Amino acid sequence: MPLQANQPYKPAFFEVAQIIDGKAVAAEVRRNVRAEVAVWTSEGHAQPYLAVILVGENPASASYVRGKIRASQDAGIAGDTLTFGANITEQELLDVVRDLGQQPNVDGILVQLPLPDHIRADRIIAELNPDKDVDGLHVVNAGRLATGQVGFIPCTPSGVVELLRHSEIETRGRRVVIIGRSNLVGRPLASLLMHKGYDATVTVCHSRTRNLSEVCREADILVAAIGRAHFVSADMIKPGAAVIDVGINRIEDNSRPSGYRLTGDVDYEAVKEIAGWITPVPGGVGPMTIAMLLQNTLLAAKRRTS
Numbered sequence: 001m002p003l004q005a006n007q008p009y010k011p012a013f014f015e016v017a018q019i020i021d022g023k024a025v026a027a028e029v030r031r032n033v034r035a036e037v038a039v040w041t042s043e044g045h046a047q048p049y050l051a052v053i054l055v056g057e058n059p060a061s062a063s064y065v066r067g068k069i070r071a072s073q074d075a076g077i078a079g080d081t082l083t084f085g086a087n088i089t090e091q092e093l094l095d096v097v098r099d100l101g102q103q104p105n106v107d108g109i110l111v112q113l114p115l116p117d118h119i120r121a122d123r124i125i126a127e128l129n130p131d132k133d134v135d136g137l138h139v140v141n142a143g144r145l146a147t148g149q150v151g152f153i154p155c156t157p158s159g160v161v162e163l164l165r166h167s168e169i170e171t172r173g174r175r176v177v178i179i180g181r182s183n184l185v186g187r188p189l190a191s192l193l194m195h196k197g198y199d200a201t202v203t204v205c206h207s208r209t210r211n212l213s214e215v216c217r218e219a220d221i222l223v224a225a226i227g228r229a230h231f232v233s234a235d236m237i238k239p240g241a242a243v244i245d246v247g248i249n250r251i252e253d254n255s256r257p258s259g260y261r262l263t264g265d266v267d268y269e270a271v272k273e274i275a276g277w278i279t280p281v282p283g284g285v286g287p288m289t290i291a292m293l294l295q296n297t298l299l300a301a302k303r304r305t306s
């Protein structure tokens with residue numbers, strides 16, 4: 001039923017926000033992928049194969065890549081990490097990416113970002129075979145998404161949409177405000193939510209947006225993809241809105257052996273008192289990104305075979 005003017009989005013019986021459990025939703029997506037891979041291979045097809053390129057010594061990147069390979073193997077997808085020292089040249093990396101694009105056994109290729117400063121990430125991504133670009137970052141896939149054609153959708157935006165769908169949060173006709181306009185999150189998410197079927201009315205904000213709090217308070221669904229801890233405060237939230245926190249920020253925490261903990265872009269404790277739904281960090285959007293990567297890799301294998 002359409003919302004009436006001044007009608008709170010939040011159903012009256014919620015006292016605090018419903019927590020959207022990204023881990024549980026991601027586990028379900030991964031189980032489904034595993035079951036589909038099992039059927040696929042039982043039909044005589046080769047295991048889908050994902051190649052992940054890791055350059056340099058960034059510990060966070062290495063840990064993300066380990067997680068992606070583990071999750072792939074768990075889903076029955078064959079995966080390898082191709083590791084290169086930070087001194088690899090741009091040309092050498094271009095050759096690697098081009099070669100993987102031509103190898104018949106490789107279904108998906110992922111280049112873990114960021115790359116060292118001397119390598120232009122946009123040049124490397126431009127060299128990917130768009131039909132194996134399971135991260136959806138190649139300009140061909142970005143163009144397909146922007147024009148509503150079939151391609152690969154970047155994993156984090158499709159994870160956000162899957163969380164909304166799973167939580168039965170209606171997007172049709174709803175006002176969505178996204179803070180952040182990156183090619184990785186904000187822009188593709190805006191395109192996706194405008195597609196027929198999702199039918200949201202989307203506003204994208206960035207560092208030059210005026211009256212940001214006011215714009216955010218109009219959102220039925222607010223997505224934060226900024227990269228600044230606790231940036232979104234309770235006074236930016238319309239009561240009952242769904243708040244999706246994409247941010248992953250390290251903040252100092254001397255009580256932890258690592259000396260830090262992860263937190264999102266949203267002031268979770270304060271916002272959950274006002275929002276209708278909220279994603280935690282960790283355990284919200286993050287696990288979905290990996291789950292959607294597996295889904296894209298299976299899709300790549302199926303599309304290349306058909």
Ligand code: NAP
Pocket residue numbers: 156179180181182183184185186205206207208209212225226227228246247248249285286287289
């Ligand atoms: P990004 O490329 O740095 O983009 C950040 C965006 O935030 C930019 O559009 C920037 O505006 C905007 N912004 C910065 N300060 C602002 C302000 N004061 N007011 C309004 N907008 C502001 O970052 P990203 O790659 O999109 O990532 C965003 C966050 O999501 C990071 O914490 C990242 O770690 C996290 N992330 C998480 C996942 C996941 O799996 N959960 C995946 C990807 C990214 P301008 O364009 O004007 O500079």
